[in-house]
Amino acid sequence: MSTHRxxxxxxxxxxxxxxxxxxxxxxxxxxxxxxxxxxxQHLLAIYSxxxxxxxxxxxxxxxxxxxxxxxxxxxxxxxxxxxxxxxxRDAVDSPAAQAAAxxxxxxxxxxxxxxxxxxxxxxxxxxxxxxxxGMETVGTRYQRFAAEEYAKMEAALREIAIEDELNPAxxxxxx
Numbered sequence: 001m002s003t004h005r006x007x008x009x010x011x012x013x014x015x016x017x018x019x020x021x022x023x024x025x026x027x028x029x030x031x032x033x034x035x036x037x038x039x040x041q042h043l044l045a046i047y048s049x050x051x052x053x054x055x056x057x058x059x060x061x062x063x064x065x066x067x068x069x070x071x072x073x074x075x076x077x078x079x080x081x082x083x084x085x086x087x088x089r090d091a092v093d094s095p096a097a098q099a100a101a102x103x104x105x106x107x108x109x110x111x112x113x114x115x116x117x118x119x120x121x122x123x124x125x126x127x128x129x130x131x132x133x134g135m136e137t138v139g140t141r142y143q144r145f146a147a148e149e150y151a152k153m154e155a156a157l158r159e160i161a162i163e164d165e166l167n168p169a170x171x172x173x174x175x
Contacts, residue, residue, distance in 0.1 A: 010143055015150040016121060020173065022154055023117050026161055028169045031114045032068055034157045035107035036061055043100040043107075043124055046131045050097035051087070057104040060084035064108040074112060081108045095135060099127035114169035125149040 010016070023031060040061055047057050063080035066072040088101035106119025125146040133145060 010146070013143070013147055013150065015147040015154070019121055019150050019154045019157070020118065022157055022161065023114070023169075024171050025165055025168050026157070027165050027167050028110070028114045029068065030157075030160060030162055030165070031117050031169055032064065032110045034160055035110045035117050035120050036064055036068075037160075038120060038124070038153060038156055039104045039107040043103050043127055046100040046127050047087075047091075047097045047104065049131075050094040051091065054087055056080075056083045056087040057101050060104060060108040064111050067111050077108070077111060081105055084108060096127050096130035099123045099130060103127055115171045115173060118173060121150055121153055124153070 026034075039057075044057060044061070047054075060080045060083065063072065063077040067074060067077040084101060084105040088098050088105060091098035091101055100123075103120050103123035106116045106123060109116035109119070126142070128149055129142050129145045133141065
């Protein structure tokens with residue numbers, strides 16, 4: 001099998017920078033809700049196409065929601081998130097599903113570190129690109145596609161964003 005990208009990672013992309021700036025203005029709760037919703041709406045189906053009987057990504061999203069709503073403790077949620085990361089490692093023969101599982105795992109991980117929301121953008125855009133464009137597309141086309149997807153992600157976050165949020169998450173991107 002040919003090699004494939006693990007993520008789209010042009011951090012200088014203006015649309016990604018805009019998304020990152022918006023994320024930094026929001027509370028942890030808003031970031032978590034956005035990541036979980038976006039993953040459910042756009043990424044879970046990509047994973048399920050290749051692995052319809054594997055519940056690990058859905059379980060991670062459900063566990064993160066349960067944590068957010070106070071039904072479970074962080075260690076219980078983290079166990080499901082780790083299983084989602086394992087699903088990504090197991091999906092080596094399906095790059096779109098693998099990127100989707102990585103994005104879902106990172107989205108669920110925002111419950112303990114909001115900076116993981118960047119993984120939704122970097123892995124998620126690639127999963128959607130692989131799903132819609134295929135594996136043989138050249139890199140510049142992926143980058144253009146990613147910029148469009150970042151804009152969609154930003155629009156989804158703006159829909160639930162709290163203007164002048166009083167308690168924005170403290171995020172250091174480490175990149």
